[in-house]
Amino acid sequence: MRNNLFVRGVYALLMTALLYACAKDKGYYSPTAQQPVFKGNLYSYLKSKPGVYDSLVKVIDRIGLQKKLEDSTVTLFALTNANFQLAIQNLNNTLSVSDKPAQYLNSVKYEILDSLLCQYIIQGRIGSDSLSSQDGKDVLGIRYGYPMHIGLNKQASSGYLNGGPTIVDLSDTRRSVFNRNWVTTETSSLNIQTDNAIVHVLNPDHVFGFNKFVSQIIYIPPPENLFKTIGGQWSASKETSGGPDAVEASKYVFDGNPETKFFLSSPGLFYLQWDFPAAVVANSYTLRSANDIQGRDPADWNLQGLDEQGNWITLDIRQAEEFDERFQLRVFYFTNTKAYKAYRLNIIRMYDGNDFQLADWTMNRNQ
Secondary structure (H helix, E strand, O other), X not given: OHHHHHHHHHHHHHHHHHHHHHHHXXXXXXXXXXXOEOOOOHHHHHXXXXXXXXXXXXXXXXXXXXXXXXXXXXXXEEOOHHHHHHHHHHHHHHHHHOOOOOOOOOOOXXXXXXXXXXXXXXXXXXXXXXXXXXXXXXXXXXXXXXXXXXXXXXXXXXXXXXXXXXXXXXXXXXXXXXXXXXXXXXXXXXXXXXXXXXXXXXXXXXXXXXXXXXXHHOOOOOOEEHHHHOOOEEEEXXXXXXXOOOOOOHHHHOOOOOOOXXXXXXXXXXXXXXXXXXXXXXXXXXXXXXXXXXXXXXXXXXXXXXXXOOOEEEEEEEOOOOOOOOOOEXXXXXXXXXXXXXXXXXXXXXXXXXXXXXXXXXXXXXX
C-alpha cells in the first residue's frame, strides 16, 4: 500500500513539474542562437575555409583588399565559390555566342571586380540584431560609397517562438529610393564573428555582381559624343516650373551628369534640341534614365534633323521603349549620312503617366 502511495506521489510531482514548465514556456520551445566565433581577422577566416571562399580570396588579392580585411571593422556579405561560378558561367555563355574567348577571375578587368566586390563589404559591424527596424538600414560599400540596403526578414515556424529562420536581405539599390527598383539577395548563414568583422553568407544561387557582371564586361561604350567634341547650343520647348535655374531644369539633360535630370509635370508634346555651329553628321544618340520613377521615362519619341533649307527631316522613330534600370544608358542607332545643323528629340508619350524625366541626351557619331 505504501509503495503505491509513494509511486502515486512521485507521479504527481512529475506531472506538476511538467505542467509548470509548459505553462512557463506557453507550450513553445524558444531556441537560443549560438553565433559562431572565429579567433582571427576576417581575411584569415576566409583563408581558413578552402573549397568555400577560394574565388573570393582570389578577387580580394587581385584588387588589393587584404589589408582592409585584416585591420578594419567591416561587415562582409560573403560570396562562396558557387556565386562566382554562376557569374563566370553566365559570362562565358554570352561570350561564346559571339565567338569571343572565355574569361575568368584572373583575366577580368581589375576595375570591374573592384567596383562590384566593394558593394558586398560594408563599413562597421552590422549583426542581424541591429536590424530590428522595419525599414532596415541604408549603408554604403567601402572605397566608392555605393548605396546598398540591408533588411531583416524573419521567417515563421509552426510550434516555435521566433523559431523560424532569420534572413538578412542585401539589396543593390541601383541608386533608386524606390525598393521596387532594387535587386535583392538573401543570406544562408548569419552573424559569423571574427576579431574585426561580422560575416553573413549569401545563398549559393546568388550571382556575383547582382547580374551586372556580364553586362559590364561586354559593355561597349557609346560612340563619340558630338555635344562635347563639336559644341553648340541646347534648348527645350518647355521648362520646368521652377525656371531655368531650378534643380531639375532642362539644362541638366545636356550636362552629361547622370546624377542630375530634367523634370516636367504633365508637359504634353514637347522637344529637346541641340544646334551645332555647323552642319554635322550624326547616326546615333543616347538616352539615360533618371534616378527614380520608371513611369516618367520616355516611351515614344522621334528624332529629327534640320536641313539647309530649314526643313525638319524625321530620322528615327521609337515606340514602346522601356528602361529596365535607373541610370540606364541606352544607345540608339539610325542610318544617316547627311549633315544637319540641328537635331530635335520630340517626346510623345511616357512609360506610365504624364510626368517626364530624363537624366541625359546626347547626339553621337558612330565611326
